Amino acid sequence: MNVLRPCLGLTLWLSASAAVGAAPDCAPVIEKAWVRAAPPGASTLAGYLVLRNPCAAAVEVVDVESRDFGMPMIHRTELVDGVSRMRPAGRMVVAAxxxxxxxxxxxxxxxxxxxxxxxxxxxxxxxxxxxxxxxxYVEVPVRRSAP
Incomplete structure (x- = not known):
């Protein structure tokens, strides 16, 4: 069973294939999600959101998937020796x-x-x-700037 949750004008589905021990009635909430519009033919776009964890236990984000992109990833921009670089995000735990x-x-x-x-x-x-x-799951609007 999947749970449909409306969220700030977005559609969010939570897969009920949760691991044993996960609270089935509590799930993190995706808010303020958007993808930055890019010129036609661009090979890379960027997405932004806030993941809020209202639950009593921490959750860890381990990946991103998409039917619209062949290679979605989670990165972190870091300033290294005065140069902005993108690195794999590393561990992403969201405390209760x-x-x-x-x-x-x-x-x-x-x-x-x-x-x-x-x-x-x-x-x-x-x-x-x-x-x-x-x-x-979330359907994210493509926009020129943040909502």
Whole structure:
């Protein structure tokens, strides 16, 4: 069974294939999600969101998946010797009651190899994968700037 949750104008589905011991009635919430519009033919787009964990236990994000991108990844922008570089995000644990921000200049979704053209006003389909096996599905608006 999947649970449909409306969230700030987005559609969020939570897969009920949760690992044993996970609270079935509590799930992290994706808020303020968007993908930055890119010029036609661009091979990489970036996605941003806030992942809020209202649950009593910490959750860990381990991956991102998408039907709209051939190579979605999670990166972190770091300043190294005065040069901005993108690195794999590393461990992303969201404590109970805390939030994790994916934002320009920091942690973000690197959405490479678009499988279809995505222009401003379109929606991209993404899902965050949690360490316990749950997946958080969201349709994200493509925009020129943050909401």
């Amino acid at each position: 009651g805390a939030s994790l921000r994916f934002e320009p200049g920091g942690l973000h979704l690197m959405l490479m190899k678009p499988l279809r053209p995505l222009a401003e006003g379109d929606s991209a389909r993404l899902r965050l994968v949690l360490a316990d096996g749950r997946r958080l």
